[in-house]
Amino acid sequence: MMTNPALASPARASDRQRRLLTLARSFGNRAVSVAATLLGLAALTFFIGHLLPLDPVIAVLGPNATHDAYVAMYKQLGLDQPLWKQFAVYLGHIVQFDFGNALTTGRPVVTDIARVFPATLELASVAILIGTGIGIPAGVLSAMYRGSPLDHIVRFVGLLGYSTPHFWLGLMGLSLFYATLGWIGGPGRIDTMYELDLEPRTGFYLIDAALTGDLALFKDVFGHIVLPASILGFTALTYISRMTRSFMIEQLGQEYVVTARVKGLSWARTVWVHAFRNVAVQVVTVVALSYAFLLEGAVLTETVFAWPGFGRYLTNALLAGDMNAVVGCTILIGVIFIGINIVCDLLYRVFDPRTR
């Protein structure tokens, strides 16, 4: 391919420089904005931590502490310092991921979270696969055949999904498929009799079970994850299909769709090759956001299914009043949410040439 000498002209080079500069500036703006949000997050959790009517000194020493021990612990915990100093100390700890020790386990909150997170990650990942695998085609087809019975069904199922308490759906599912029909495994990730057979290598039981080659083990693990993942997947599916449908409808009203049909393309080809390409980035960001929503759903679902993940850890910490763990978990979720939002933003900038 011939290189056009016009492309290398000085006008072009400074144009590129200018673009890089604006990109760098917007990056800088973003970084400052993210930092400010994180700071606000820390402040909010600090505030929540201090709302607690529980006396933190008593929480450590127990109700029968002597006056002197109380005063000593009070000083040790830094509670005699002015509030802003306490906040600064708090910030210092957070930045190093030091959330203190969990009341319930006595171990650092960070290690606890590291232990329970893979279970939730596995659940969320399977759920996302279900959500996208069904949700995206459903949304596209719904927009393609807008007004048809298929469209109405998809929209109605989506509406139901938004209105159903998912933890209740989990209860009903357990009642039907486990208690009554016995088709799937009960609460937990794995039956006790298989627990010792499983070497936790990746933390993802499905993968670990597959690696052992033991079919019965795999079936058991699968049976345990299928219902909670399906329910979470249903949550993701309704959101993804609704957003995909909305994006597609917007695209299908554009002129280039008419051009494609004028060229003689079939409706199906027009939709999938032309229109879908234009919503791909938006759909990816919606999927990324769904991951974040799934964390929220996981809290209740894990409680119903006794799934030993992050959500159940948080719930137990809440019920026990373990503020170190609660704050640690909350900050982590906030950071994940912010992180996902940043990723979505970046995806837009990178993949949509019009925003450059």
Next chain:
Amino acid sequence: MAEPLLRVDDLNISFHGGRSVTHAVRGVSFDIDREKVGIVGESGSGKSQTGRALLRLTPKGARITAKALSFDGIDLLAASEPDMRKIRGKRISMILQDPKFSLNPLMRVGQQIVEAYRVHTPSSKAEARDKAMAMLEAVNIRNPRRVFELLPHEVSGGMGQRIMIAMMLILEPDLIIADEPTSALDVTVRRQVLTILDELVTRRGAGLMFISHDLNMVADFCDRVLVMYAGRIVEDIPARDLKHAEHPYTRALLDSLPRLDRPVDMLTVPKRDPAWLTSPTIRRASA
């Protein structure tokens, strides 16, 4: 007399929405052979819908009826969707108004032309690419290799419209519908685009249906002019006879245009006569 390329007889297009019915096109009849026919009218006169009806690409909810809608012997109303797909792009094609919107923003323009070719012609990617390059040259694009790789937002309006022309004429259709092809362009660029269109259409001996709201441009460019008002054709007249137009609406349109050789203090605004909604079409045969 031989059968004309396109025969439209009593075309009606109505939109049924909720409780109201809108008659966008009411009893329109005309023929187009291998000539350039302009359809002029204000917004809402039904001219765009007429063009789309020929390709059966009217919006959902539109109902098309006609005594005859035939193209080269093919009944366009009765044709199945697969049959229509064979016609679109290959035998009848349409140039849309604004390349900013009518080209897929995420697909390279060369690729879009290649697609137009490969939909109807089984060929290798290389063959199709060569054809597309040749087409780009035919529309006076000087550096086809560079332009091939560009995205629509990277080309100017005039170039984008020439790409659209290339895309729609690559299969050498017999009838080309141009829906306001220069309305979105700068005035300085319009003449260039029209010249290219004229050249390609004449060279292939195709018929052209030129839809516009610009009477001057149509009179200059086309062989025959159809004036539309409120969904009907009020006058059908050869372009060179336009100054002798008889219908009051056509005369009003002519009078409302400024002329260097006949300056007036105030341009007239067409006064609408409800009789125009039902009056018969005034047709003048080409001499």
Next chain:
Amino acid sequence: MADITRPSSLSAWLREPIPTSSWQARAQQLWLSWRALRSNPSVMFGGTVILAVALLAIFAPLVATHDIYAQDLSIRLQKPSAAHWLGTDELGRDVYSRLVFGARITLYIAGLTAIIAAPIGLMVGTTAGYIGGWVDTVLMRIVDVFLAFPSLILALAFVAALGPGIENAIIAISLAAWPPIARLARAETLSIRKSDYIAAVRLQKASSLRIIFNHIMPMCIPSVIVRVTLNMAAIILTAAGLGFLGLGAQPPSPEWGTMLSSAREFIFTNGTIAAIPGTAILLVSLAFNLLGDGLRDMMDPRHG
């Protein structure tokens, strides 16, 4: 000049093309809105269900058949029967009556949350949008921080700090519910404040406060109403979730989420007592979603 004769009936008065008083103009507007609402099936269905539930809740003492706290362990976990229309729960209490009183709590939580969150969101959003500058930046930064959490997690964190209980649950959910409304109000304000009539009022030396209250806020209200209605479902689901975790209304309160939490131990033997409160939550959420969807379709000329 139109002949002004006394219209013979109310419907003729409402249909008159040129209203003769501002009172008549207002009445005609309301009537047209009612006509528009009535033609929208989602709105009618959703609205009817909510109305029915509200009536049940208001007249709960009259509609309920039994005392909701009366335990009778000899008739526990019974299937629906003539005496107990929806059966009995694990302590022998009548499920139907508890359900009806639970409706009160659900609507109470939803209503109170809306009353707290919507005005706060509206005020913050319109102020930020209208005044702009550092006020806008600071306020939106605060909103961003709140939006950095999924609403359930935020509500959970607050409830954990404040302690379980229905009032604390309401405060916690409200704190999670106002930020999206603030964002919406701000977006609307940004487009409204460029209008000519705002410029006109400003030229008349109206203070910012007056402009915001009298002119900008009323324009935001329709979309805020739609958004709040759509959020109601989420609020109800969050409240149920809190109740289910034992952090909302405490037993023996007949809150639907709390009922589900106590029913949980018995799902393996008796599915119905878990099914019923859950279905109730589903129906009410569905009704709010339908109502919100319908309202939004009406306000949005594109008719998605």
